[in-house]
Amino acid sequence: MFVKGLKEGWNNIRIRKKMIGIYAISVLLPVFFVSLYLTYSMSNAVYSRMVNEAKTDTVRVRDRVNELLYLMTNISDKIYFDKQLKNIISTKYSSFLEFNNACKSYPALKEYIQYYSQIEAITLYVDNSTMWDNGFFVKTTDTVRKEDWYKAAVRSGGNMIWQCFYNNDNNSYYLALVRRIRIDDNGNYAVMVMRVSYSYLTSVIQNEKTTMLMTVDNDRIVLADDRKKLGTKIDLKGLTAVSGDSEQFLKDVSYENRKVFIVHDSFLPQKTRSTIQIINITPTSDITRQVIDTYTTGILIALISLVAPVMLMVLFTGNFSKRILFIRTQIHRAASGDLDISPGISGSDEIAELYKDLIKMIGDMKKLLQENYEHKLQQQKLLTKQNEAQFKMLASQINPHFLFNTLESIRMKAFVCGQREIATVIKLLGKSMRSLLELDDNPQPLKSELDFVRNYLEIQKFRFAERVDYTIDVQDGIDEKILKVLPLLIQPIVENAFVHGLEQKEGHGRIDIIVNRYNENIMVIVKDDGLGMEAEKLEEVHCKIKESGGKTGKSIGLSNVNQRIKLYYGESYGIRVDSSPGTGTTVWISFPEQCLKIYGRNDNQNAQGFNH
Template structure:
């Protein structure tokens, strides 16, 4: 699948590649990001609106709670009012006595004057001698049949209702309904404290969204839209049954439009029922501004992208035209026109290709001129190579002849009882054979140690007591592969310089030790050592990339091979003190 896509891409023209790449890499991601940001802002606006409305409902709930405490306090005061009890329970013989009693009692008027939230107070009592003065009202059959009166007579809890009964002077307000018992007289009446409608409506007038308060019977007791007061929730044209909506935030269609409805409840202390606070807002109104800004932003983004697309198209068109000119020059060159010259200006990659093309044509012309000379030189080289091959074949015969001759000498010495000479000849043959295998890439460390041991035995035979050596080899490192002829030149250097510089001879020590992930190889001697100046010269010479005139394998060759194979940190480290000896240390990584 990937190969096929790559093939299709390679077969497309550069202009089309640039345009498609721009669309895929720039336009589509930018549009996706823009749409995502728009959606995010819409959601943020909606969440803020829900949060704001919820906070507003909480604020209204708090304000309404404070307002409802006023009629509760008034009713608590009247519960202990003995003058009220006396006025309503007295049986009056004539209207004059009743009128005097009404004029003498001013308990209700003082509350209306102190609290502007209180619109009026009524007390209903079963005393047929009373006359309805809109404050003290005798209980009639119509009053007894009302639901609020029946509930108040049956329960001592507070009740809250919108009073919409057809009386001579109707209440039509949210009212506190409460039973006032007179234990001494074994009687009771019903107190009604009505709240001022303007105060209720004023509490909602500053709300941003449509907000209303309803009692448990579904009557609207207060609303931002004052025309809704007194109506029932069923009579509102919301298109949903508001009586069934529970407390919380609800997303629903109201009046056929997507909206949110926030509902909360307030049940005052010691109350048998409570009030519901509802706030509605249209989601389109909330995201309207966000949508407008988003549309403007998307239009601007699209214009910028289209302008950029036109710019990319123009650049791609100019680039492809220059490439087509270069392609025609290449075709002329392929047909053998060596006089073609590319005249494409500019310092970009295409211009550089044009100049390189001209350089290439010049190089081809020069190379064509050199072909004849090279042909003659090649004929001479072929003759020389044949001679070299003959000499190489002859050189391969000589080592075998030498090994056979050494073996014959060793056998002859052994038969004549010269075992020491026979052993030395054997060691010499082994050493020469190992030297001829230097072309191998690597060899086990134990074979390198065997060659060093053979060399030291030969030198021991030569120098006798003037040479003392010690080999301390960690057996764990025996099978580690190392470069061939990497230790013997160091030992040879220690032996030769030690014996030549000290009449009493030299002691050479070879130590091989495993250390973590490297093998440490240490060659030391107690020879004459080197002065600091000579030591610095030696260190400089082994690091010099220029080869010296002779071809022997020495310290420099060993150091260069170590550095090239394992890295600078694994090269030779030479320490020497004049009069005490010299020590050479290097390491070989185990996992190479």
């Protein structure tokens, strides 16, 4: 009773008030809560995306730096084991000319700098007093021996270490690979310093949107977008000094009087004992700005979602009376016999449903009239088709078997009369005709196509007697019975070879057919030693082959074959023609081998054929 009373009460309410209640319950409240949820989710998504982008950028910079350092360690190994270099350092020189000649005979260090833009300089500090300083070789002084990097290199025992150096020439810091090189078994050694090109190193971070820093062993900065930061130490609370491979993430950290979040990625380059740190610094304000933009967008969407339904509701209530008047007018027209009423009411409420039923009823009436008319047309079409079928039956009364039986009778007569050659040719002709009648558009075994070509060649050989010879060569590993090809692709090419190449040639002629595999494709080559073509004629043939329907000239069969191949297998395949006067003509036909091994066409049409 309660439900029934509720329904009756609802039906008594005006539609305008119903719409307002439905709008408040089903639109206002859901949109409000959904907007809050989506705005919160979007802000979290923005934050997560910024963090993930920072991590990705850091990993990308780390990988590029690691590639650079790995290159320099490989070059360091070459220098470390270079016997000629050790011989130059250990030799005692009597004059500068002798030393200079020795350096000229060893251009390796200079070539490393020339060929590798990653290297800015290579310096070897030596204890040989008979050598002169020339940029590559520098005598070790007491001041150098007191340097921390020199002591670290001596202690390393030949292991490679990375150091942050100060360059007095341009008052700047740079990254260098330091290594002690043993010269002989007497304990003599040299210290190599291989300096990294700072311009190349900065190219690693030049396209980054955030601040990127790089340090060595948690010490001084050796790479930054601002050169003033080079050689300084980074001071970030919460950033732990680590060695080896590790990753840290800090948020809401103070850096240069602003809040930032940090992605810290450290790694140990191969063959070295120094840890490289990549530090990505992103201002928190960037995230805040995007979050605010997200909140603004969410509020704007919520307002649009709330205002738009109100406008629609006002439009509906104003249009309601028009809909009632419209349906009454259309019913009156239908009652008067006018069945061409307008489908002018949309929606799914009671008024719309009523009007749809009216339209359906009138539509059924019109359909009955239309079906009666179409039935008469169908009867007329059926009569026409019956007449066509009778005509085709009369035209097809000559059975193909009659033709084959006649040829067989002629062949037997020739055989009995001792004309075995004629009998053989008639047999080949019958096989060719039967093959043509049985062909359809489906791919057939390569063997069937080659047998058809072979029959054609034998018939032509009978015509030309000893003037014509041919060969058919199939590469080992190609199974003629399994491999499928489209029918009548090879025979038109062979026929062109006879008609345009050999018929008008004086003397002996030859056609060679080669089937082989090339880059997972099948290549069929038809080559004749006929008259050939001039360059202008060959260019004309090429143009007609590319056309979709050449009508004249030598390219009749070639154009059709080329278009069939491209339509079935794709634009990467087709035919190519080459010819020269007096030497003959060669035609290449390419197919995708994978497509040919199945009965139907598949999607693998992206394989490469040959370059046209």
